[in-house]
Amino acid sequence: MEELIEKLKKEVIEQLNLEDISPEDIEADSPLFGEGLGLDSIDALELIVLLEKNYGLKIEDPKDGKKIFHSIRTMAEYITEH
Amino acid sequence: MSHIISSYSRITPGSITVNGQSEYDDENFITFAEFIKPFFKRLDLGYPKFYKMDALSKLGFVAAELVLRQVNYDLYDKDRAGIVLANRSSSLDTDLVHQQSISNRSQYFPSPSVFVYTLPNIMIGEICIRHQLKGENAFLISEKFESRILFDYVNELFMHNRIDFCLTGWVDLMKDKFDVLMILVEPVRIVNSGEEHGLTLPFSATTMDELYK
């Protein structure tokens, strides 16, 4: 799980063009949206693309994204479960 | 003559100038990204959203940043800031990126953040978001820089008291060829209020042509 979390951090940084951020800056349990990284609705859609492109997981309704993309850890858990 | 060009930036491959003075030179760049990124870092704005923008928006953003630092916002209402820009290639540079991502059925992953930039006026949106300008704006397309059309549009906004100040000019980018003239136009009464100010060039199509040359 920890390996997946580290991998995800790098992938998120790349997919979302977060140039100034390094994996060490991201806490596995911190909220991705709102405070912290300050991601927005377009970033949420990009994360959906990331899941499909890198892990073959399709999310049809963007509203489901809220729970899955709450933090890096919840993303990792979703991936492991599917 | 009631309006003045108080600042302008000119960006061409290898060079960035403000008010005719060189701000940055790099003849050895290969890609636009290589050219603009070090300069942006040097500006030290603390604005990470920059990195999410497409090339055209980055270009317009930087050009606007350089002239807007001239503005004393105490004198103006941000709801009355005009932005009227034009170019030849629209958002074609980003359009091609999007096009590539949807052309292969087996590798089909269109990026929402790329698609968002397949409109040239998003660049204006980025400038507005950064500086919180909520006035009137427009984006025009023409084959080459036409000062008369921009001048007429902006002048009309001033004549009918729609705006207090205005950003106008040409922001064109296609792959690694780019060409920008960004002009800040302010009313004379403000510029002559005794403060240390920038240029006082008359706002006219002729002056715009001169600056573009």
Add this chain to the structure above:
Amino acid sequence: MTRRVVITGIGILSSIGRNLPETINSVLTSRSGIGRLKHLNSFHRDEFPFAEVQLSNEQLLDLAHQTPSSGYSRNALLGMIAAREAFVHAGLDKIPRLRTGLISATTVGGMDRCELFYGDFLSNNTRNEYIDVYDCADSTEMIADLLQIDDYITTISTACSSAANALLLGTRMIRNGKLDRVIAGGTEALTSFHVNGFNALKILDKVPCRPFDTNRNGITLGEGAAYLVLESAEAAQAGGREIFAELAGFGNACEAYHQTASTPDGLGAFLAMERAVKISGLDPSAIDYINAHGTGTDNNDVAEGLAIERLFGDNIPKVSSTKPFTGHMTSAAGSAEAILSILCLTHRIIPPNLNLKTTMPEIRFTPVTELIKNIDVNTVMSNSFGFGGNNTSLIFKRI
């Protein structure tokens, strides 16, 4: 003295009609143009409904009196047909010329041709004429050539508010005394490029769009072209021609919030509408009907709904979105909907907001759900809000 601007000609080609009479008929019979794609070969043809113009490119070439070797894109053809209808409708082919401009809006330009041949360009030289027509301004130049306009030509590209901005600029040029007449509007053909793009943003509804409905789930993309002939009141006197309406107010504002989303409280929409009302010199209570931007997305409908309530207070006019009729015509929406708004003045109707079953809880007003006939409509407002936070509102008055 500011010159008054009036409308003397109308041309429109969309999924609900090949010309103005067919369009009027569709509105009067509440007939929507939304259905399945027949002409565009898109990956998503079975997944989403669209409001496609019911004509193939060959049929469009025919209607435009052009030959297949011309290299005209679907976009240019739509524009040429509608612009010429407006030009002829205004009788401009029969009266002496004054200073005349063409202001055309488009985003996709010649993309419908290019995307088909994109993969081929490097190895196949037989379709190179399409590379040249890719640029936005090309369709504008073609319309200008067709109508022989050369005093002033420009292309506007500000997403979904483009055509409304074309009307706004045209009005300004006339009020300012720079031009006497302007053919203004927009054209947009459906392309895989923007179908796939909007799908990537996950804002295409799987059923025909439902603006202001609590269950709305996105837009339905449409296509077409729509142009209006604007003239100064003086120029309109020539030739004993009919005047259909006055463009009495206009407003544009930048949202400064996000690349594609509106501020949740609709500030940009509010500013644009407020400015239009101010320029018109009217009180908000004088507005009888609002043709809303009403796309059917979560975001727009809330923002626009709240902005309407904020501006109109207790005097909210009748409201409907006609996008369930025409789909979202993107760069042509502003002028197409201006035309539908003007029909309210000339035909004494209010078009319904089709597909609305349960009004969203966030707004107090209920949009009109059935066509209203035999009603005096004196002043209408038409809203067009674009990506990039570009918001435009236009006001038309009955003559």
